[in-house]
Amino acid sequence: MTVETLVRLLDADRWSLSKAxxxxxxxxxLAGLWGLGVLGAGPFGxxxxxxxxxxxxxSGGIALAQRAAAGRERGQAFSLMAEDVAPCxxxxxxxxxxxxxxxxxxxxxxxxxxxxxxxxxKMLAPGEVLFRLQRLAAADGHASQDVxxxxxxxxxxxxxxxxxxxxxxxDQFAPPAAPDAGAPVPEPVARPGDPTVSxxxxxxxxxxxxFGPDGVLRVANRAARDLMWQGEIRAxxxxxxFEGLGRPVSDWLADxxxxxxxxxxxxxxxxxSGDDVYLEVTLRRFVDxxxxxxxxxxxxxxxxxxxxxxxxxxxxMQAIGQLAGGIAHDFNxxxxxxxxxxxxxxxRHDTEDPEYADLEQIRQNANRAAALVGQLLAFSRKxxxxxxxxxxxxxxGDLTHLLNRLxxxxxxxxxxxxxxxxxxxxxxIRADKRQLEQVLIxxxxxxxxxxxTGGSIRIETExxxxxxxxxxxxxxxxxxxxxxxRVVDTGIGIPEDQLQQIFEPFFTTKRVGEGTGLGLSTAYGxxxxxxxFIFVDxxxxxxxxxxxYFPVYDGDPLPVAEPxxxxxxARQGEGVVLLVEDEAPVRAFASRALRLRGYxxxxxxxxxxxxxxxEDPGLEVDIFVTDVVMPGMDGPTWVRRALxxxxxxxVVFMSxxxxxxxxxxxxxIPNSVFLPKPFSLNELTATVQGQLH
Numbered sequence: 131m132t133v134e135t136l137v138r139l140l141d142a143d144r145w146s147l148s149k150a151x152x153x154x155x156x157x158x159x160l161a162g163l164w165g166l167g168v169l170g171a172g173p174f175g176x177x178x179x180x181x182x183x184x185x186x187x188x189s190g191g192i193a194l195a196q197r198a199a200a201g202r203e204r205g206q207a208f209s210l211m212a213e214d215v216a217p218c219x220x221x222x223x224x225x226x227x228x229x230x231x232x233x234x235x236x237x238x239x240x241x242x243x244x245x246x247x248x249x250x251x252k253m254l255a256p257g258e259v260l261f262r263l264q265r266l267a268a269a270d271g272h273a274s275q276d277v278x279x280x281x282x283x284x285x286x287x288x289x290x291x292x293x294x295x296x297x298x299x300x301d302q303f304a305p306p307a308a309p310d311a312g313a314p315v316p317e318p319v320a321r322p323g324d325p326t327v328s329x330x331x332x333x334x335x336x337x338x339x340x341f342g343p344d345g346v347l348r349v350a351n352r353a354a355r356d357l358m359w360q361g362e363i364r365a366x367x368x369x370x371x372f373e374g375l376g377r378p379v380s381d382w383l384a385d386x387x388x389x390x391x392x393x394x395x396x397x398x399x400x401x402x403s404g405d406d407v408y409l410e411v412t413l414r415r416f417v418d419x420x421x422x423x424x425x426x427x428x429x430x431x432x433x434x435x436x437x438x439x440x441x442x443x444x445x446x447m448q449a450i451g452q453l454a455g456g457i458a459h460d461f462n463x464x465x466x467x468x469x470x471x472x473x474x475x476x477x478r479h480d481t482e483d484p485e486y487a488d489l490e491q492i493r494q495n496a497n498r499a500a501a502l503v504g505q506l507l508a509f510s511r512k513x514x515x516x517x518x519x520x521x522x523x524x525x526x527g528d529l530t531h532l533l534n535r536l537x538x539x540x541x542x543x544x545x546x547x548x549x550x551x552x553x554x555x556x557x558x559i560r561a562d563k564r565q566l567e568q569v570l571i572x573x574x575x576x577x578x579x580x581x582x583t584g585g586s587i588r589i590e591t592e593x594x595x596x597x598x599x600x601x602x603x604x605x606x607x608x609x610x611x612x613x614x615x616r617v618v619d620t621g622i623g624i625p626e627d628q629l630q631q632i633f634e635p636f637f638t639t640k641r642v643g644e645g646t647g648l649g650l651s652t653a654y655g656x657x658x659x660x661x662x663f664i665f666v667d668x669x670x671x672x673x674x675x676x677x678x679y680f681p682v683y684d685g686d687p688l689p690v691a692e693p694x695x696x697x698x699x700a701r702q703g704e705g706v707v708l709l710v711e712d713e714a715p716v717r718a719f720a721s722r723a724l725r726l727r728g729y730x731x732x733x734x735x736x737x738x739x740x741x742x743x744x745e746d747p748g749l750e751v752d753i754f755v756t757d758v759v760m761p762g763m764d765g766p767t768w769v770r771r772a773l774x775x776x777x778x779x780x781v782v783f784m785s786x787x788x789x790x791x792x793x794x795x796x797x798x799i800p801n802s803v804f805l806p807k808p809f810s811l812n813e814l815t816a817t818v819q820g821q822l823h
Contacts, residue, residue: 216301221245223294225260234300245298253279263288264296276392337428340418341368343387345380348418354428357409358402372398372411386413387424397431406627408435461503462786462807463713469496470719473811477726500808517560517660519683522591522613523547529567533574533589540584543574548592556593557613557682561660569653573617573676576650580621580674590616594679607663611682618675624668632666705752705822708743710734710768711784712760716807720755723811724818736760737768744772751779753821758785769799780821784809 217234221227225244234248242248249256259277266273267288274287285301331338337354341347345368355361358371369380379398385391393414400407410431413424472493479486530545537543547556570589577587592614600607624632633654657664657678668674707729711717714735721731732751734740737760744751754772756765769781781802805817 214299216299219245219248219298219300220291221296221298223264223296225257225264228295237300249284249300252284253277259286267296339371339426339428341383341424341426343384343422343424345369345383347371348423357428357430358400371401372409373401374399374408383413383424386415387422389415393424397435406432408432410434458503458786460786462500463716465496465500465503465808466786467713467715467719469493469500469808469810470716470723470814472496474719474722474726477811496808516562516564518563519558520561520563520566521558522556522615522680525563525566526570526589526591526615529570533571536571536575537578537587541578541581542586544586544588546588546590548590554593556591557611559613559660559662559680560683561662561680562656565656566660569656569678570615570617572650572653577617577619577621577674580619580623582622585620585673588616588618590614590618592616593682602665605663605665607679612679613682615678615680616675617678618673620673623670623672624666624674625670626668629666629668633664704728705818706730706732706750707818708732708734708740708751708754708756710737710740710754710756710760710765712736712757716757719811720814723814724755727815727819729818737763737765741768741772744776751776753780753782753818755782755784755818758783759787766799769802773799782817782821 214231215233217237218231219227219234220229221244225246227242227244227248230238230240238248238251245260246257249260253259259275263273263275263286267290272287272289274285277284277286279302283303285303287299287301289297291297331340331349331351334351335353337357338349338351339347339354340349347364347366347368350358350363352361355363367380368383369378372379374397382391382396386393393412395410395412397408398411400409408431410429412427412429414427416423416425472489476486476489476493479489526545530543534543574587574589581587594612594614596607596609596612598609633650654664657680661681663679665677665679666674667677707724709717709721709724709731711720711733712735717733717735721733724731732743734743737756740754740756743749754769756769758765765783765785769783773779779801781799782805783802784805784807786807801821803817803821805814809817
């Protein structure tokens with residue numbers, strides 16, 4: 131650092147003389163690391179600087195400060211940094227230049243006020259790279275990156291010098307010459323001053339390993355041994371330690387050592403017994419005492435890999451949910467037509483007819499198919515729920531008789547209310563009773579199947595108050611009052627590696643043909659759609675606990691649309707129905723079903739045709755029965771338009787999609803109800819009759 135440069139910086143009034151003196155001392159300590167030989171002056175010093183970053187630099191500075199008087203050593207260190215052959219800069223948090231040495235002035239000039247402006251002479255758009263490295267240094271103490279530039283490579287190294295001061299060192303290298311194809315790479319000749327790896331790496335607080343061209347582990351420092359083998363010293367090969375590139379890891383190592391590959395970072399699986407560990411391995415070629423090898427820097431990436439796996443899993447779950455919701459409309463239209471025409475046929479056959487049993491089989495299997503689609507919709511949280519205020523003790527009391535028939539004689543079933551111990555009342559919840567019962571049935575059946583030799587199932591209920599949010603896995607249960615259900619079994623348990631997959635659709639631990647893998651995913655979807663939370667705990671050989679949290683419902687009524695004035699109710703079979711459905715088989719079934727009940731039915735294939743029919747002012751229409759999603763204008767849109775001139779008409783919306791496909795505004799259409807597909811003949815006629823009466 132020249133005196134003239136310092137004077138110019140002080141004249142710019144960026145810092146007071148006292149602060150500048152402090153920065154000089156601090157920068158001197160940092161620079162002294164090179165001068166005192168902590169990192170070395172040869173090529174290995176540069177490689178080691180990249181590998182250990184600021185960790186070695188800072189630790190060396192602390193050791194230096196502890197060994198001598200602060201003032202004398204700082205002055206000596208600054209003088210060493212000032213003579214460093216590499217350009218060195220000191221910046222503030224905004225990237226403004228505070229100090230630079232003579233090499234920096236010679237290579238980048240003395241006029242630039244910021245490091246971005248200085249490096250703009252060498253590389254394009256340096257700002258993004260510099261501030262990213264600065265953020266990494268602020269978090270980890272150091273960072274570095276090799277940036278290709280015209281005529282070579284710039285190695286940018288940054289170290290956190292103080293709370294908001296950053297020390298930068300810029301090294302430039304010529305690009306490595308590509309070796310001739312098939313030609314052996316000669317062993318470089320050792321130069322005087324090359325450091326010995328074993329002594330320099332042992333105490334570095336970064337996990338480092340050195341491998342030979344053949345993959346043999348030469349050196350593993352203490353941090354690496356602690357990370358991999360609890361401190362033990364072992365002999366190993368590169369491919370014995372790591373796996374997971376998609377190609378042999380030994381090939382990667384050989385390419386780096388031979389200079390065919392510049393190195394870089396890869397996330398590899400560590401072959402550690404009993405552990406599922408992932409490491410980010412940064413590999414660089416270097417020379418150790420005349421021997422060519424590879425330096426590997428190890429960082430634990432297990433958490434990063436876990437987050438990546440969770441993200442991939444969430445994308446997969448979302449994709450399946452979208453698929454389930456998308457196919458539900460077409461499936462439910464088909465099932466409506468099949469089951470509906472089956473109902474029409476059953477009307478013409480009595481129980482003594484030989485064909486009655488065949489028709490009944492068709493109807494039952496259509497209902498089973500509808501239930502399967504319902505399970506997919508429950509998983510994707512796109513099913514239509516009919517929530518109501520429920521008392522869990524009453525629900526479980528009514529359900530116990532069915533559950534007792536589901537479990538075999540060798541499995542016992544008990545219902546326990548833990549709140550009775552503290553005289554606390556189990557709060558009411560808001561959920562769909564039928565769907566909640568399905569959740570409990572699925573959990574009990576799973577528990578029964580997990581106890582092939584017998585055991586016990588206990589269903590517990592308990593009022594719980596969370597004073598602070600409960601964090602489990604990726605879920606956060608807000609603070610508040612909850613009614614908790616636990617399904618506890620004494621079965622074989624679930625392996626830990628399967629707990630993360632237990633709620634995935636089609637995942638099952640049962641043998642082929644013994645389960646669809648939709649039971650727990652359905653339970654998960656229903657609980658989440660009801661505003662609750664579900665967790666699982668399991669121990670192999672001891673059993674499993676499923677815990678369900680439902681927020682206590684305070685009973686406030688939901689807002690409803692104000693109905694318009696109703697006209698006098700019609701008798702059953704009286705009234706005019708405008709049926710709007712784009713699927714011809716569904717329209718044919720619904721039309722015949724309503725006519726059989728005595729209604730006058732006007733049919734329309736789409737919304738535009740329906741509105742054209744209503745242009746006749748003399749036409750009386752009592753109720754609109756319309757599909758929600760149709761080509762062109764959708765159901766709610768044309769109904770709103772029709773109600774402008776016919777405000778007393780009643781409305782039945784029907785759809786193969788869930789009711790949440792209707793927006794909040796559409797749900798507020800007066801005098802309207804929702805009929806989900808698939809529906810039976812009786813469900814259709816009962817809904818229409820209920821609207822008219």
